[in-house]
Amino acid sequence: MGLSSRHLLGLDGMPKSDIEMILDAAVSFKEILGRPIKKVPTLQGKTIVNLFFENSTRTRISFELAERRLSADVVNFSASGSSVSKGETLKDTARNIEAMKIDMVVIRHNAAGTPHFLTRVVQAAVLNAGDGCHEHPTQALLDMYTLKEKFGTLEGLRVCIVGDISHSRVARSNIYGLKTMGAKVSVCGPATLIPKEIEKLGVTVYHRIDDVLPNVDALNVLRIQMERQSGGLFPSLREYHRFFGVTKERLDRVDHPITIMHPGPINRDVELSADVADGPHSVILDQVLNGVAVRMSVLYLLGAAN
Amino acid sequence: MNPSRTILDAPDFIRTVSRLSHEIVERNRGAASLGIVGIRTRGDYLARRIADAIFQMENVAVPIGTLDITLYRDDLRGKLSQPRLNTTNILYDIAGKDIVLVDDVLFTGRTVRAALNALMDIGRPASIQLAVLVDRGHRELPIKADFVGKNVPTSLDEEIKVRMKEADGEDAVLLQPIQQQSEG
Numbered sequence: 001m002g003l004s005s006r007h008l009l010g011l012d013g014m015p016k017s018d019i020e021m022i023l024d025a026a027v028s029f030k031e032i033l034g035r036p037i038k039k040v041p042t043l044q045g046k047t048i049v050n051l052f053f054e055n056s057t058r059t060r061i062s063f064e065l066a067e068r069r070l071s072a073d074v075v076n077f078s079a080s081g082s083s084v085s086k087g088e089t090l091k092d093t094a095r096n097i098e099a100m101k102i103d104m105v106v107i108r109h110n111a112a113g114t115p116h117f118l119t120r121v122v123q124a125a126v127l128n129a130g131d132g133c134h135e136h137p138t139q140a141l142l143d144m145y146t147l148k149e150k151f152g153t154l155e156g157l158r159v160c161i162v163g164d165i166s167h168s169r170v171a172r173s174n175i176y177g178l179k180t181m182g183a184k185v186s187v188c189g190p191a192t193l194i195p196k197e198i199e200k201l202g203v204t205v206y207h208r209i210d211d212v213l214p215n216v217d218a219l220n221v222l223r224i225q226m227e228r229q230s231g232g233l234f235p236s237l238r239e240y241h242r243f244f245g246v247t248k249e250r251l252d253r254v255d256h257p258i259t260i261m262h263p264g265p266i267n268r269d270v271e272l273s274a275d276v277a278d279g280p281h282s283v284i285l286d287q288v289l290n291g292v293a294v295r296m297s298v299l300y301l302l303g304a305a306n
Numbered sequence: 307m308n309p310s311r312t313i314l315d316a317p318d319f320i321r322t323v324s325r326l327s328h329e330i331v332e333r334n335r336g337a338a339s340l341g342i343v344g345i346r347t348r349g350d351y352l353a354r355r356i357a358d359a360i361f362q363m364e365n366v367a368v369p370i371g372t373l374d375i376t377l378y379r380d381d382l383r384g385k386l387s388q389p390r391l392n393t394t395n396i397l398y399d400i401a402g403k404d405i406v407l408v409d410d411v412l413f414t415g416r417t418v419r420a421a422l423n424a425l426m427d428i429g430r431p432a433s434i435q436l437a438v439l440v441d442r443g444h445r446e447l448p449i450k451a452d453f454v455g456k457n458v459p460t461s462l463d464e465e466i467k468v469r470m471k472e473a474d475g476e477d478a479v480l481l482q483p484i485q486q487q488s489e490g
Binding site for chain 2: 028032035036039040
């Protein structure tokens with residue numbers, strides 16, 4: 001038993017058995033998070049470095065919490081105020097960290113493929129915490145865990161990812177993972193934000209949110225990422241909200257409840273209206289708690305074996 | 307090497323569990339303060355049997371729970387394949403209770419050590435007692451059971467197989483040469 005890889009780089013090509021193992025073990029970790037003492041000694045003596053070259057609040061905190069709950073020693077590194085701002089290359093940064101006998105590296109970087117590069121220069125296990133517009137595997141795993149918890153199975157579940165698919169690593173990882181688990185995946189957004197030939201990944205493409213709603217069990221609503229919009233892909237936030245915003249009026253027109261997910265942080269009343277975000281079918285805060293459990297699961301499966 | 311030898315057959319097995327249950331009630335002067343926790347997976351079945359027996363005797367439904375000690379093991383490091391992770395499921399408050407920890411075989415004592423740590427993280431019981439079906443010796447830690455079904459002298463190239471109706475279709479304890487690596 002154990003995962004088929006000693007790194008977690010992405011969900012593209014990850015076998016179904018690995019995903020199942022991570023989601024199953026996460027159930028045990030969620031139980032631990034409900035205890036008065038939310039800590040187990042499993043990774044005692046292991047050292048994990050969180051290498052964040054890109055801003056992140058919740059992913060970094062979630063990883064750090066997961067690491068500490070497993071009793072690992074944690075070192076945090078963020079690009080600002082580090083030697084990176086003095087011009088050090090990633091390879092040298094990594095080598096230096098390696099020299100300090102680190103067991104695992106959690107890395108976020110704005111360039112796709114950085115974690116893969118890292119596996120070639122360090123011995124430690126590498127976890128991708130988001131690389132550019134490529135993958136964000138732990139986010140997709142926690143989304144899948146949340147759906148599985150809610151619906152019991154992912155097989156045949158109809159999930160639509162709404163928003164800027166082109167720039168979204170969350171969308172990509174979710175598509176790979178959900179397809180592997182047998183879900184029916186669709187995407188919805190303005191044509192300018194949907195990558196060409198995305199149908200080849202086996203997803204259905206919608207350009208009107210009202211066409212999607214009758215045909216799905218859950219929506220994963222993505223954040224409009226201002227920092228990745230070089231301009232011109234859609235006219236204005238107001239217009240985006242008018243055509244693609246998930247609102248209570250839209251959801252009320254469908255006769256079945258639709259579960260609402262969002263990877264956060266939310267732009268309220270842009271991609272998601274406030275009453276839906278706080279509504280009864282929103283599982284957004286469950287996602288946050290599940291994120292810690294799922295990350296503990298991945299760290300356990302990779303860390304205890306290495 | 308000796309072929310497999312039966313240590314307890316089905317009737318013996320039932321008598322032994324019954325005696326253990328009586329001893330537990332006797333030592334604790336009743337069952338009111340008790341809570342039972344079984345270590346997955348055979349200890350879990352055994353815990354249920356003991357709770358049933360106590361209910362027959364005392365008409366007290368002793369709360370039972372299940373402990374998974376995987377995350378507390380000291381042999382995870384350097385182990386390539388991990389034991390399957392299960393969920394700990396103790397739905398009552400163990401604080402202030404006299405907890406009887408139940409396992410099938412007491413061997414090195416490492417499982418019990420892990421279980422003690424796991425229990426302490428869940429709450430603060432008034433006391434913890436240890437009940438095992440078989441004590442096979444070869445302790446590596448200073449741990450001793452309060453209630454022992456049967457003491458069985460063994461050598462390290464032998465293993466104890468506990469078979470229970472719930473999982474294996476019959477109740478029996480066997481002593482046999484080691485066939486493959488199994489969890490102690």
